[in-house]
Amino acid sequence: MAEWTQKHLLDLDDVTREEIELVIETARSFKEVSSREVKKVPALRGKTVALLFFEPSTRTRVSFELAAKRLSADTLSIAANVSSMTKGETVLDMALNIEAMNVDAMVVRHQASGVPQILAQGTNTVIVNAGDGCRAHPTQALLDVFTMVDKLGSLDGKKVTIVGDILHSRVARSNISALTTMGAHVTVCGPGTLMPAGIAQMGVDVTTNIERALDGADVVMGLRMQKERQQELFLPSITEYVREFCITSERLKKARPNALVMHPGPMNRGVEIAADVADGVQSVILEQVTNGIAVRMAVLYLLLGRKAD
Amino acid sequence: MTQLSKIMDSDQVRRAVTRIAHEIIERNKGVEDVCLVGIRTRGVFLAQRLKVAIEGIEQTEIPCGILDINLYRDDLTLISHQPQVKETLIDFDITDKIVVLVDDVLFTGRTIRAALDALVDLGRPSCIQLAVLLDRGHRELPIRADFVGKNIPTSRTQDVRVKLLEIDGVNDEVFLEEGH
Numbered sequence: 001m002a003e004w005t006q007k008h009l010l011d012l013d014d015v016t017r018e019e020i021e022l023v024i025e026t027a028r029s030f031k032e033v034s035s036r037e038v039k040k041v042p043a044l045r046g047k048t049v050a051l052l053f054f055e056p057s058t059r060t061r062v063s064f065e066l067a068a069k070r071l072s073a074d075t076l077s078i079a080a081n082v083s084s085m086t087k088g089e090t091v092l093d094m095a096l097n098i099e100a101m102n103v104d105a106m107v108v109r110h111q112a113s114g115v116p117q118i119l120a121q122g123t124n125t126v127i128v129n130a131g132d133g134c135r136a137h138p139t140q141a142l143l144d145v146f147t148m149v150d151k152l153g154s155l156d157g158k159k160v161t162i163v164g165d166i167l168h169s170r171v172a173r174s175n176i177s178a179l180t181t182m183g184a185h186v187t188v189c190g191p192g193t194l195m196p197a198g199i200a201q202m203g204v205d206v207t208t209n210i211e212r213a214l215d216g217a218d219v220v221m222g223l224r225m226q227k228e229r230q231q232e233l234f235l236p237s238i239t240e241y242v243r244e245f246c247i248t249s250e251r252l253k254k255a256r257p258n259a260l261v262m263h264p265g266p267m268n269r270g271v272e273i274a275a276d277v278a279d280g281v282q283s284v285i286l287e288q289v290t291n292g293i294a295v296r297m298a299v300l301y302l303l304l305g306r307k308a309d
Numbered sequence: 310m311t312q313l314s315k316i317m318d319s320d321q322v323r324r325a326v327t328r329i330a331h332e333i334i335e336r337n338k339g340v341e342d343v344c345l346v347g348i349r350t351r352g353v354f355l356a357q358r359l360k361v362a363i364e365g366i367e368q369t370e371i372p373c374g375i376l377d378i379n380l381y382r383d384d385l386t387l388i389s390h391q392p393q394v395k396e397t398l399i400d401f402d403i404t405d406k407i408v409v410l411v412d413d414v415l416f417t418g419r420t421i422r423a424a425l426d427a428l429v430d431l432g433r434p435s436c437i438q439l440a441v442l443l444d445r446g447h448r449e450l451p452i453r454a455d456f457v458g459k460n461i462p463t464s465r466t467q468d469v470r471v472k473l474l475e476i477d478g479v480n481d482e483v484f485l486e487e488g489h
Binding site for chain 2: 003004022025026028029030032033036037038040041042043071301302305306307308
């Protein structure tokens, strides 16, 4: 089994299959920890993890915070709207100040793509990307892959269909990276206006026809309509999107009988996914949330649970 | 070339396991409330052998689990080669049970210290006992084994290599390797 060698987790572009498998294997043991009565192990005792969230987030922030706490690390959480950012401080200056307080890792979410890279270059602290702009959300993709492997075994040759706003989705980008590395065939489906140029070069099939996209799929992943990132009009109307792309139980019949239904959350019920599908027997949406903690524990352990370079 | 000297062969390992099985039964006046927990990696297989041996003698089933102690190590931030964490699989409640921890070699005692912490997080056993195939001395902590297959005097620079059929694919044997 490979050893984890990266200092940071910024995206999954350079992460190898062996490294993803190591994360999955490690996460398996952490899932057991979260099922105990005493949900805590001392692996990161004495370490401090700062959570810098410059963009609203509940699920990911709570997930990282619980992950750090279950490893016995101390956490501190800073939200952009109450921070000195409102007084004009730059992100890097703020990070340097937090680093000066001997923090071991910073988990960063920012609405601008590339901020985690800037902090990784400008500080000496371990940086974990918790989502930057439209670029990458590596831990989400790792927890999605973990959930799929947990349910399906090997992903070699499996068909994974991602439906929705691909253009604005860092989740889609990181998932495409991780899934193709793991040997899956990825199909992306959505309105042409929400499909990034050159996406096919990432080694995926692109279609605007949902029936074709779902045909024979082993996994169907819906993505949220990101209204906050859509400054221009990408769609004639939400009603039209629903008519063309909503994952309904009728459409889901095109996929394999036991195909997994996934969604990174938060969901817009009745927009990208029908409520009965989201709550249906094929849905593993809440399991994704449970697995998220285990995967983030694995990532923090792999990055911090060893001698510092 | 490192020099190897054989200190146990497969017959000796088998006899040691059988004897420890008898000792566990005798010490605990039967095996009511006794459960076995093997420490990864080789303790797991020794625990399974003890389970088979004890069940053969007592004609009753005893639970057997697997413990990974890596998250409880005291040297995680001192070593650069990070140990791979594997699953702990103990699917029974250890509270009020007599837990017999099983490992292959008892050396500094630090692995056992970590195992004790890990066990206490899982419940409150009425008693924890320790069974090892080999005790090679050089303790750094006040820990001793209750059941020992063989005591071997070693120098600190020597390595003790245990090979077990289940994981190493060769007949059981124990070697003493000169330091490098």
